[in-house]
Amino acid sequence: MKPITSRPKLSVGTDGRGVVAHAGARLLADLAEATGLEQAFSAALAPSRQRSGAHDPGRVAVDVAVMLADGGEAIADLAVLRDQGELFGPVASPATAWRVLDSIDEQALARLRAARATAREVAWAQHADTRGDFPAAKAAGRQIPGLVLDIDASIVICHSEKEDAAPTWKKTFGYHPMFCFLDNTGEALSAVLRPGRAGSNTAADHISVLDAGLTQIPDHLRHGVPILVRTDTAGCTKAFLAHIRSLRATGCDVRFSVGAPIDADVREAICTLGDDAWFPAIDIDAELRDGAEVAELTGLIDDDRFPDGTRFIVRRERPHPGAQLDLFDTVEGMRHQLIATDTPIGTGPIPWLDARHRAHARVEDRIRTGKDTGFGRFPSRQLNINAAWLELALTAIDLIAWAQVLLLDGALAKAEPKKLRYRLLHTAARITRGQRRVHLRIAEKWPWADDLAAAFAQLATLPRPHIC
Template sequence: MKRSRVSSVVLDPVRESLISSSGALLLGEAARVAGLGRLLSSALAPWRPARAVHDPGKVLLDLASAVALGGDCAADLAVVRAQPDLFGPVASDPTVSRLVATLAADIEAALPAIRAARAQARAGVWSRRRPLSGQAGTREGGQVIVDLDATLVGAHSEKELAQPTHKRTFGFSPMCVFVDHGEHGTGEPLVLQLRGGKASPWDKEDHITALDLALAQLPEQERGQVLVRTDSGGCSKAFLHHITDAGLEYSIAFPAHETVKSAIEAIPAQAWRAAVDGDGEPREGAQVAELTAWMPTPTRNSRPGPNHWPAQMRVIVRRERPHPGAQLRLVDPDGWRITCFATNTTGPGWTLAALEVRHRQRARAEDRIRALKDTGMRNLPFYGFAQNQIWLEIVSLAAELLAWTQTLAWDPHEPARRWEPKRLRLRILAVAGRIIRTGRRRRLRLPREWPWNRLIDTGWHALRTT
């Protein structure tokens, strides 16, 4: 039997001058195209000491690069610091800690400054290659879908405002807002608003605040064609009125309470229509109907805020035979699994089935949250609440760098546009290479047999010519 070449490999004490994250060259080029470093430097200039060596904007960008590469704490900046040929001079850990503490001490001014820089960079990226299908400024195919969702982030030690959550865990409950890039992309975060663990996922004021911050992150010409999607946590009269007053559309899960059950029992059998799947094909065992005409008028109450639902609100119900193992609820009649949502969308082409599919695609927000937790949000590394909010801005920058790289580097139908961060790191960012110097230029050489060299080459060319 022949001896395996793998088993004969031993560690050589001689070291080579290699780059272990060669694919991060694409991240740096995407940041350059977006002008992110320049914008952050300008925004954070007030917090740069007179004799500082390291620019605060460059420090935050380096931290975001480390998180994009898989880091989950400030100490992981060492991975970036170890590759100066690729990332340039990188600040020390004490310098990073002082900067985060300085920004956190002036959070009311520093946070808007960072967010303003992110918004300007996003506008630059979208002006070069819009990540959404359709034409900007139109509702037909050009609609910007914004998803809001609260999540839980655990804390394994005492941290400021880490509290018991509504799911009996301990930690924080940030509110997240994303732009859905659709079937040919992933998504990018607009807002990661840190909240204490006791914060409610149904808090209407938090939803209103998060939406307003998210709209400010969008390019100005895109703000008039926004569709807001949430789960039932966003189904409050105050929030829906806020969306309607802003001239926006919504698709929001509607709780299936007893009033909904009564309305379902009242509608005639011929009101039900066949539901469809994401490809537009009939979905076996699923039907949709409109409940609007059978919904009772809300009763007045003494709580602050509006006592009625917005005008033009439609309530649409979907019923489906549950899959094996699914449990029915008390409000699910006759063995049907019932889900409802409210929307104000009307117009040609928006059939009940099409509206229901569009709302069901809100589940992509769960994918975005999972990707964020793989990109630095799983653990908030600082004790101070304001410092952890700064960390969430770094996480946002990291996720945006990944999304903008995919948007600018590859065509919409390239599968790499849809890769989640784990796969993108494994196949593109983590490839090793060697920098050689020839003809007064530095060149990065990649492994000869790397399976995804084509993607790196085409991505580099697209970023350089965008």
């Protein structure tokens, strides 16, 4: 039987000229220059430069970040950029990149973080100039005032011996980094690389990652707009909540919304509630959530772990299949969850405050996609190299977020990195020359050709920072 096919026959050769792949990744490289990130990285790593003729360490660090944003998983993946000099210019070899990462000690890492903060301020100013108001985080169809910081930790499994890697509480082996993401834009503000044995509710680590995240926010916003810090139950420690409260003395309007454990006092308080104390809960679309209700327990719980003015909101709902229930939930026939917040009365109804906290779950998506953008695997046995790699992975996440809020519209402005790579970053194109310029020719029938061309055009209009 003759095979039926509608595909044209191909003759495959390796003599193509002027053809480039991953053309969209050039957008991120140019964005790093437009926001001043590359220049700031160069200044931060200038003391690490070993000889005048070598590659600029700041440029090497940016190229590694672009490679990670583009989906690379190992330093060897720099070959995708390096072998396309017509598109990306001179790119360091993997061996040079290794040396640059190895030269980044704690002092250099601190300078890199300061450089990221400088570039972030420029990117946010560019957004204000070209697109207006800063993106607002939302919950249940309603804007959350100011900035929302989500903190969470996640295990990264290591398959070989690495410095500071250790057995984890999940009986795996690796690291247990903690992250702070900005829910408004998806930017990765800060992270702490911790051993696998590090606890989920370590207050010192929560304080460290929060303070580092706040440092990434420009001063006029850090001291000028409300900031909400969300965590799961791991962040419900006396020291961490007291630290958040103490930040107000510095001029930061920082408040918390954290998951709280349900102990005997909470169960007793729940049992005292009458039917009229419960209100229908809403989901992320502001629709009533079938079988779920919320109630306020403020005034019924006396716990010195929490600062004065803390409110408690309990949620009950029919357990979904596989839900873990304690004896109290089993007897009541409902699953209960508790949140603690110092958001004052009058900010919003308790069903919305509950939905606002449940939106913290978005951080799990940030971490999931972040593991595909660099920190899902660490390349070295050395801790300092892995710490530098983590910082560049955060930079890669930022570049994607800045591209989406500054250069893209519609579905692409909200797409996850995997979709963005498939549709934009991995686009093939042809390089031509004319009128003393290099032209990037995207296939006219590529479905997202106009989006990519428009993004490059928008990039050209961004106001550039003044570099001294």
